[in-house]
Amino acid sequence: MTLRLHNTLTRQIEPFVPLTPGRASLYTCGPTIYNYAHIGNFRTFLFEDLLRRWLEASGYDAFHIMNLTDVDNRTIAAAAAKGVSLRQHVDPFAQAFEEDRDWLRIRPPHAQPRATEYIAPMIQLIQGLLDRGIAYQADDGSVYFSIARFPAYGRLSRLDRRELRPGASQRVSDDEYAKEDAADFALWKAAGPEDEAVGAAWDAPFGRGRPGWHVECSAMALELIRRKWGVDVLDIHAGAVDLIFPHHEDEIAQSCAYTGKDEFARVWMHGEFLGLEGTKMSKRYGNILTARDLREQGADPGAVRHLLFNTHYRQKLDWSDAALGAAREGSARLGAFRDRLALAAGREDDPESAAAAARFRAAFTAALNDDLNAPEALGALHVLVREGNRQLDEGRRLGPAFQAAWALADDVLAVAPSARVRTLTADALAVAEEDGIPVRPPEVAPPDPADAEAWALRWAAVRAAEKRGRNFAEADRIRDLLRESGWEIRDRREGAIEVVPRNSPLTLSEHRPPH
Numbered sequence: 001m002t003l004r005l006h007n008t009l010t011r012q013i014e015p016f017v018p019l020t021p022g023r024a025s026l027y028t029c030g031p032t033i034y035n036y037a038h039i040g041n042f043r044t045f046l047f048e049d050l051l052r053r054w055l056e057a058s059g060y061d062a063f064h065i066m067n068l069t070d071v072d073n074r075t076i077a078a079a080a081a082k083g084v085s086l087r088q089h090v091d092p093f094a095q096a097f098e099e100d101r102d103w104l105r106i107r108p109p110h111a112q113p114r115a116t117e118y119i120a121p122m123i124q125l126i127q128g129l130l131d132r133g134i135a136y137q138a139d140d141g142s143v144y145f146s147i148a149r150f151p152a153y154g155r156l157s158r159l160d161r162r163e164l165r166p167g168a169s170q171r172v173s174d175d176e177y178a179k180e181d182a183a184d185f186a187l188w189k190a191a192g193p194e195d196e197a198v199g200a201a202w203d204a205p206f207g208r209g210r211p212g213w214h215v216e217c218s219a220m221a222l223e224l225i226r227r228k229w230g231v232d233v234l235d236i237h238a239g240a241v242d243l244i245f246p247h248h249e250d251e252i253a254q255s256c257a258y259t260g261k262d263e264f265a266r267v268w269m270h271g272e273f274l275g276l277e278g279t280k281m282s283k284r285y286g287n288i289l290t291a292r293d294l295r296e297q298g299a300d301p302g303a304v305r306h307l308l309f310n311t312h313y314r315q316k317l318d319w320s321d322a323a324l325g326a327a328r329e330g331s332a333r334l335g336a337f338r339d340r341l342a343l344a345a346g347r348e349d350d351p352e353s354a355a356a357a358a359r360f361r362a363a364f365t366a367a368l369n370d371d372l373n374a375p376e377a378l379g380a381l382h383v384l385v386r387e388g389n390r391q392l393d394e395g396r397r398l399g400p401a402f403q404a405a406w407a408l409a410d411d412v413l414a415v416a417p418s419a420r421v422r423t424l425t426a427d428a429l430a431v432a433e434e435d436g437i438p439v440r441p442p443e444v445a446p447p448d449p450a451d452a453e454a455w456a457l458r459w460a461a462v463r464a465a466e467k468r469g470r471n472f473a474e475a476d477r478i479r480d481l482l483r484e485s486g487w488e489i490r491d492r493r494e495g496a497i498e499v500v501p502r503n504s505p506l507t508l509s510e511h512r513p514p515h
């Protein structure tokens, strides 16, 4: 079975054929760190995380680059408005982005270049385009890309060349512009007083200034894949649909004109928007929900991932409290199974559980290989969990094949609730008791957090057995012992127990930048 991906270049789902078999370079346009990334931005980053995770799970040697845009119109304007340097303005937002990314379980990229750290390769690229006569310096001192000199311009966004208005009289220097404004775009913007005031100006052979947003991604991507693998074509380039034009169109033009290759990325992938109550989430419309809003509301990252993966990345999705509630339930079902499995894992597979695991693998792989069909992959996971629960209900164990199937799903989707709250169901406790689990763990918690969690779960199982034996004094003593080690035990319906670390940390950074 091969991986097939939708390529915006051809508007088709095609087999993924990387430059070198078994290797996959992936460039994803990162956030502009002038403000907090919102949950709509994170929908894109999560689709890209799923892509990265699936490539890795499929055995590819993946090289993932995600930039941080720290110099563009918006970061400069925001720093100038506050009267601070560019660096002072963006640094806290870069830190906040990483916290939110980690909270949402998005794997950190292998390379996370910041635009201001790659000014030299940008100057080199622009100089190359000037030397080839594809770029020119205008009266305003800025350097522009001449789209008339690049016949393939408009291929990605299917822009009709008759609509183009090329020429020195039609230029755009803004980093973002509309399709009807397709015109020569700025590669290097001559430094103005505002740029100098915030420290966003650099010397170049063609004058002091700063890079345009589009050239930043081209230069960073080319520099990093050259260093890594000595190539100048990406396997996959991804972003949100609003980047198709002009950003990605311009990236292709600059990169291909510079390298002389007829492609900059073999596959272009674009994720659809996330709406909020039917409106596109945008800072412009003021209907923003950030990852930290969700954290402060106590949302679980597993539930957020579950919600977003329940819709295909190329379909529009509307965020609502009801959708999050449903996702929380789905995620909780998976979490309850995970905890049950942890206490009832067997050493061998019986034919039935091995068959369930094999069916899951086939369905899960087929779904993700079909242009990352995450909703179907989630469906396959819930089927697996239903079958697993049924077999556990019959008092059976689930062997290594079943455990590996669960681990694959958890590795690729990561939609189970945070392990912070662990649930031991009455069934799981009964199985544990049969197994002789009320073997008492040591009185002192082990230092490693994962061991400490297992320790706490074990004590919780012992306490449940003591309560059933009506040994309430000992049950209370265990509750206090766990409390002293930072764990709270809560009795739940139908004999289930939750084990929760006290003071569940919301590790938001301490110095939060003002809105």
Ligand SMILES: [Zn+2]
Residues within 6 Å of the ligand: 028, 029, 030, 217, 247
């Ligand atoms: Zn980009």
